[in-house]
Amino acid sequence: MPLSFDRRSFLKGSTIAAMGAAAAPAIAAPVVSAAKDATITGHAKLAEFDGWTVYEDQMRRDGAITFVKGDQALVVSKRPEACFDDIEPKWLGLALKDICLADADLLADKLLKGGGDPDPEEVRRAAPPAGWNFKADELGTRMAWTNFVGTRQQGDTMPVFPNGRTRGYRPEHAFPDLKGDDGVKKRWEGLLGGWMPAIHKIIEVSPTRYYDLLIFADVKAPDALLVQTWHRTIQYDNGKPVKTSFGYSYAPFPPRRVEPEAADFYKGLFDFSAYWQNEVRDQSALTIPDKALGDMVTHAFAKELITRPQGVYPKYGVVDRDYFGPEYDGFQDILTSSLYANLEWGRFDQAKRVLDNYFNDFTAPDGMINMRGPEVPQFGLTLSLLARYLNYTGDLATVRAHASKIASTAATLTELHDLSLQKPAADAGFGLLDGWSESDACLHPDPSVWWKPYWNNSAFAVRGWRDIARVWPLIAPDQAALAKDWNARADTLQVQLVKTMRANVRQDLSPTYLAVLPGTKLTHREAYAEAKAKKQSSEHGWAHRVYAEMLHADVLPDDLAQTVINGVRGHGGTCIGVVANIAPANETHRDQLGFISYGYAQQLLRSDRIEEYLLFLHSHRYHSHTPGTWVAGEVTGIDGDLPLYCIPAQLTIPKLVRWLLVFEASDSETLHLGKAIPRDWIASGEPIAIQGAPTRWGRVDLSLQGGKKSLNGEIIFHGQSRPQEVRLRLRLPIGERLSRLTLNGKLVKATQEAGAETLIFTPGSVSRFTLHAERV
Structure with a gap:
């Protein structure tokens, strides 16, 4: 049968081994405010304990609970x-059948039609809330x-x-x-x-x-x-x-x-x-006008600690055996999604615990993982994130402790590369890595159907080798030859990947289209339909993973990346702007893929498709999460069905919010600041700030605040090194422009990029920059 990533369709119907009893934790005093700042007038008095008096505003459904003790208050x-469907018209007035069958993403097209940033409230109203009608x-x-x-x-x-x-x-x-x-x-x-x-x-x-x-x-x-x-x-x-x-x-x-x-x-x-x-005290501080979105970031880290036994041991989901069972624990996406999100928000202690756990308990000396179906691209992403860990934390001791297994992880990919070079030169996949790109492939009677040269296998091998090679001389100075080999392989593989991809683009389609692997001409929808008619499995299975990961790796020329994005969006591969759980076309459902898909969003950001990036952010927020309590679904429909929670989906929003504020170029010494800040945030006049955002140049603070006809900001570098280039994007409301811009008191000029003012400068040895701009 044709495949989608929703394990519900494959594994229909746990426990873990009992661990030593945990000691009751010592509870520190909470962060409190001055009592004079708390409003309790007219609030009901509920209880007293240990000198604290508890009040609640019971006149409002959202009334706060306030603890008061002397001059202290906790609100x-x-x-x-x-959590119920109060949305009219349904699906922005479109028919669900048409939405599901269309190659185009009709809801995304409608939300982006007017130009400018998508309206978050309109995005929310594009479909009923998740979980309301199961x-x-x-x-x-x-x-x-x-x-x-x-x-x-x-x-x-x-x-x-x-x-x-x-x-x-x-x-x-x-x-x-x-x-x-x-x-x-x-x-x-x-x-x-x-x-x-x-x-x-x-x-x-x-x-x-x-x-x-x-x-x-x-x-x-x-x-x-x-x-x-x-x-x-x-x-x-x-x-x-x-x-x-x-x-x-x-x-x-x-x-x-x-x-x-x-x-x-x-x-x-x-x-x-x-x-x-x-x-969560170590999370980089965040202040944004959309306070709920900021809270989603912090809640994701809290939910991860609940999901992982003792806050560390990996679990893909909770409660249900199909997701909580130990056969999922070594799933590479659990590691990479956690390591990525925690590093981006400065949660280095949690990142270390996750890294140590995986390499001690789930990685063998030969680099193989303790999980049923290894995913080739995730080996490359793991290598990339190990380099990021070292660049962000400077924790050389931890990385060195796992150096032998890291080298074996890289060797897992070099072995596949060697085999790829033994193929006949006329083979469509010559020089590209064969292997499963999706873990579930191994569960089928004939897993060789998916032992193929999927683009993401090679793309992430290039990224992983290249990133780990940069730091390997620090990790293992006596093994510098490995880094040289990885770099050479990365260059060779990238050239072959791009060459083969260009040769396989279907120029006869509109938009042009690239299938999931070389040598095939069918679109994923055509392939699924054919497989269904023949009652066969399709090698196009899990196409969404291929597209998201090949873009995430950032090894494609921009024009080729645009071809991929346009082809995915134009041939049934997105749902309200988020990568779809690609499945056979049908009349009743079109689902979002809650995790993995962030790689597609990252390429939208790189390519300055900012409005589409913001649509992805808002759509994931409202349609891949249940309302209010934010349970993130692995796969979520747009008709109110109940999604199955998985922690990699929950950790997507933290990445998206971090990147719109602070984002690093992969292969150049460029730091992007404010690249996708919504225009409405500037217009609101409320502060926009992130403090202590980790980068490979050290921690960075960014703050911006719009005035009535002005814009003020500050950038602080806390580390000893600096990027060669900083690109500060100032996304003013449509119709506005800068009339005067100063940086540290000196008049400077901004460049127009993606419909916004962008200040490009070299920080040199300066650690603090103040910005003032006049708006007209």
Whole structure:
């Protein structure tokens, strides 16, 4: 059968080995503000504990919970989002059948038609929210959970269902209105504090009654596997609270087990806030006008710590065996997505833990991984990220500790390269690396169908060799010959790759098209249709991975990269601007690929297709995540079905946000700043800032803020080295331009690039730059 990446269609219906009991963590004091800055007038007093008094604004559904002690205050905000379909017209007025069958991405075309940056709200309204309309009886063996809670120290998670129940506690015991999930369709969900993994639900059961629920994990629980949970449910009638119930993990069993006191619940929430603030304290500070988007960055790192037992051991997903089972643990994408995201946001300790775990426990001395189906391109991405780790952290000791396995990882690719050069010169794939580009290929009766010279195999081999060769003399000075060989191979392979790709472009199609491997002329949709008619497997399987990774590697000339992008978008390969989970054309679904696809977005950014990059960002945010609580789906439809969570998808938004602010060129000493900042952010007059963004030249701060007719900014380099070139993009609102621009008090000129003013300068030895511009 034709293949898509959605494992749900292949593995329909866990546990992990019990680990040593984790000690209850010490809870540091949370970061608090001055009490005078907290508003509690008119708020209900809820409880007292340890000198703290707890208040809540119960006049608003998003009313904050505030802890006050003397001159200190801790404010825990709420931001619920609608989890039901309130969108009219459906799919921007287009028919779902037409959207699904069209080669073109009709929704993306409509959102980009007017020119300029796509409107985030219009992007949100392009399709119903994920997870709102699933049917539990159609999920097979999978449970109908919609979120989960946990801590770093536990070895598992606790699923949470639509009505707020877990596997141990049911709010309907006290509130029969909440029985089952069918009656809770009209609900809003969010995260306490904007990003912390505490689930806030508002369930409206009638025009006069709704329920407000809070669910979060006990961060002091020492259980090795089991997640203990706190619960609060409030019934509101006519906007006023009339009944409150608290719970801890299980139903009461009086007199031994009784409902907890209010003070115990709020003490648990206070500790929870302190715990999670501490867990993400090393993340590069971010301030952007779109505060929810910023919170998505931080929440992704919190969710990773919950997903990974003890915050370190790799897991692809949670709860369901098909994603939580140990056969997935060595999946290379878990490593690379985590290493990439944590490095980009300065979370070096977590990056080190992830790196050490993978090379100690999942990489053999010969470079082979402890996973069923190795993916050739991911070996190259791993090498590239190891070089990035060393460039960002300077942690030579860690990389040297794994030097032998790193060399073996590179040798895995050189062996495939040697074999490719033994092919006949007339072979369509001469000089290109054969192998699986997708792990699931090995699960089929004849995996040789996908042992082919896919473009991404060679593209990431080039990138991996080239990047690791730059730092190898530092890692293993006595093995400099390896770096020389890798560089030579990278050059040879890149030339052959580009030559073969150009020879395989289908100029007869509009837009022109490049298939997933040399020697084939069918588009992926044509290939799927043919395979379906013949009841065969198609070598075009997982085409989305091929396209995303070949672009991500950044080894193609720009014109060829544009050919690939245009061909993917114009021949059924994207969904609302995000790479689609490429599958046979059909009348009912067109799905987004939540992970891997970020490589496609990165090339959009490189090629200054900024509006398309921003569409990808907003679309992934709204359509590859459930609303409010942001469970990211591996594959997500646009008709409200329930996606299956995977952590690589969750770690996509952090990369996209980082790159629009700070982005490094792959092979030149160029640093891009503000390359894709939305024009509306400048127009808002609110601050835009990232502090301590890691780069290979050291950490960098960037801040910009628009005034009524001005723009001010600052760039600070904290390291000892500097890029040769800085390109600062100033994306003013459409119709505006700069009349006067100064850098450190000196008048300078900007260049027009991609419809925006770009200041290009050489920083030299200067560490701080101040910018002032007049706008007309």
